Amino acid sequence: MGIAWESLFSWQHLVNLVDILVVWYVIYKLMMLLRGTKAVQLFRGVIIIVLIKFVSWFFDLQTVSWITNQIINWGFIAIIIIFQPEIRRGLEHLGRGSLFVHNKKQNEDELRMIKALDQAIQYMSKRRIGALITIQRETGLEDYIETGIGIDAEITGALLINIFIPNTPLHDGAVIIKNNKIAVAAAYLPLSESNLIPKALGTRHRAAVGISEVTDALTIVVSEETGGVTVTENNELLRDLTREDYLKLLKKELIAPATKKNASAVSSFFTELFKGGRKH
Numbered sequence: 001m002g003i004a005w006e007s008l009f010s011w012q013h014l015v016n017l018v019d020i021l022v023v024w025y026v027i028y029k030l031m032m033l034l035r036g037t038k039a040v041q042l043f044r045g046v047i048i049i050v051l052i053k054f055v056s057w058f059f060d061l062q063t064v065s066w067i068t069n070q071i072i073n074w075g076f077i078a079i080i081i082i083f084q085p086e087i088r089r090g091l092e093h094l095g096r097g098s099l100f101v102h103n104k105k106q107n108e109d110e111l112r113m114i115k116a117l118d119q120a121i122q123y124m125s126k127r128r129i130g131a132l133i134t135i136q137r138e139t140g141l142e143d144y145i146e147t148g149i150g151i152d153a154e155i156t157g158a159l160l161i162n163i164f165i166p167n168t169p170l171h172d173g174a175v176i177i178k179n180n181k182i183a184v185a186a187a188y189l190p191l192s193e194s195n196l197i198p199k200a201l202g203t204r205h206r207a208a209v210g211i212s213e214v215t216d217a218l219t220i221v222v223s224e225e226t227g228g229v230t231v232t233e234n235n236e237l238l239r240d241l242t243r244e245d246y247l248k249l250l251k252k253e254l255i256a257p258a259t260k261k262n263a264s265a266v267s268s269f270f271t272e273l274f275k276g277g278r279k280h
């Protein structure tokens, strides 16, 4: 008996195959995004409820079955209520983030900015002066800029160093750079709730991760404790970078064409939705 190759490769089979692949891809992506987030606990809860429902159905436990039915029926609404802030921020992120990618030209201003950043990082790292510098890219940072103290000055290494000198009025909080200028100092950034951030890192690093979860900004941290240089972007935390590492990264991210930036606004929506972090 021969194999009916034509029917095996029929249009319908092909469509089914694509269908299955798409579903698997979406499930895989969701699992990757959920790793280490508070949504994992929620999904564990959902699986337990489904298991109880199955057991109660199997043993015909009427009351348990009724209760699990109620939980499942109302659970969907409860999830929307519980995750309302995340859903709202996710939608905001989708709305704010650009769907269109602009190519950035090699730009003298950006090279000058990197030089100033390098000068400040080197100085502060050697002397263990804590610093937090966020650079706006496609996503607007107005919400966070509003929390800071206006500077509106050209970026120079000397000014950045001065801002972060301990026990001065502007040193606490983040500097935000917008359009190659220091927009504000002492800004408040959102703190990440991720349980994947190493325990050794405190709130400065948590704030750097937080802003990278809700925007596409790139953030540089100089640790007060170790002098180590960390960069966060797109929900990733890159620790203890050497001078060579961070210069390469800054040039790549701030000067090179941003072809891969915001590759998928939808994926960043889910990232935000299940925020909490996949890292490090």
Ligand SMILES: Nc1ncnc2c1ncn2[C@@H]1O[C@H](COP(=O)(O)OP(=O)(O)OP(=O)(O)O)[C@@H](O)[C@H]1O
Pocket: 130, 131, 132, 171, 172, 173, 174, 187, 188, 189, 190, 191, 200, 201, 202, 203, 204, 205, 206, 207, 222, 223, 224, 225, 226
């Ligand atoms: N939400 C925030 N937004 C902006 N800056 C913040 C925020 N939270 C903390 N900071 C800054 O971080 C400082 C506290 O740093 P902390 O020692 O907790 O962090 P850390 O990650 O351990 O960094 P370090 O290695 O420099 O000690 C604060 O004084 C403040 O300047």
